[in-house]
Amino acid sequence: xxxxxxxxxxxxxxxxxxxxxxxxxxxxxxxxxxxxxxxxxxxxxxxxxxxxxxxxxxxxxxxxxxxxxxxxxxxxxxxxxxxxxxxxxxxxxxxxxxxxxxxxxxxxxxxxxxxxxxxxxxxxxxxxxxxxxxxxxxxxxxxxxxxxxxxxxxxxxxxxxxxxxxxxxxxxxxxxxxxxxxxxxxxxxxxxxxxxxxxxxxxxxxxxxxxxxxxxxxxxxxxxxxxxxxxxxxxxxxxxxxxxxxxxxxxxxxxxxxxxxxxxxxxxxxxxxxxxxxxxxxxxxxxx
Numbered sequence: 001x002x003x004x005x006x007x008x009x010x011x012x013x014x015x016x017x018x019x020x021x022x023x024x025x026x027x028x029x030x031x032x033x034x035x036x037x038x039x040x041x042x043x044x045x046x047x048x049x050x051x052x053x054x055x056x057x058x059x060x061x062x063x064x065x066x067x068x069x070x071x072x073x074x075x076x077x078x079x080x081x082x083x084x085x086x087x088x089x090x091x092x093x094x095x096x097x098x099x100x101x102x103x104x105x106x107x108x109x110x111x112x113x114x115x116x117x118x119x120x121x122x123x124x125x126x127x128x129x130x131x132x133x134x135x136x137x138x139x140x141x142x143x144x145x146x147x148x149x150x151x152x153x154x155x156x157x158x159x160x161x162x163x164x165x166x167x168x169x170x171x172x173x174x175x176x177x178x179x180x181x182x183x184x185x186x187x188x189x190x191x192x193x194x195x196x197x198x199x200x201x202x203x204x205x206x207x208x209x210x211x212x213x214x215x216x217x218x219x220x221x222x223x224x225x226x227x228x229x230x231x232x233x234x235x236x237x238x239x240x241x242x243x244x245x246x247x248x249x250x251x252x253x254x255x256x257x258x259x260x261x262x263x264x265x266x267x268x269x270x271x272x273x274x275x276x277x278x279x280x281x282x283x284x285x286x287x288x
Contacts, residue, residue, distance in 0.1 A: 039256055065256075073234070078236075086212060086216055093155055097207070101167040104117050128221075149225055150222060154221070165206060166207070169203045208269075209270060216234070217263075223236060237258075
């Protein structure tokens, strides 16, 4: 009897729950990473190899397809244009939405502030396709169917979600530190710049990454505004170069390396701001 109790006591206590959780997370990770794996391995193979063995590792890493994609899609010019549009659009979104959200929170008891905030929320529910053609026609009449007009459009469409994210976090920022700065003689803009905005790093990183992924990868709006002009974004260069290269079929040896080249900058930015992004999402979920 004592031996049986001793064996039972020494029997390892295996918990199925944590093991099952790890297995599920591993499967999700494989499912998430697999498209990136397919993209990378096929960026160094010929079209025939891609079609016949899309999941196999390349026999040798042939960089000629990368160099060819760089040349065909005018990579460095396109990345410069895309970077210019993205940086200016996100700067506009961050500055305007953070200040607007701050003013709405600090005047939240006023009826006008509540109405304006609800307008921002309602704008998130309006699909772009419903205002697409009237907006393009308006900008064409104003002479803004160019890169400048595209930046203004991105700034306008990105405001609603960004105001919503900032609004939830700014509610947790103590009003007392702003009042102390006001007593010391700071004006409204100085309070926001030196007191409030530095506390919004996590939310700002979240706003930057969300808008960066959208603007950097967007195809429809640049196609409608810029079209097949000389100055094109990365997505437009990939599209029009694919049409030129694929007159007799899909040029897979161009598609995969061009897409890989297009996503490299945004992946670098995401990893650089990853900690702030996670912190901003967590803070917004808890404090908002």
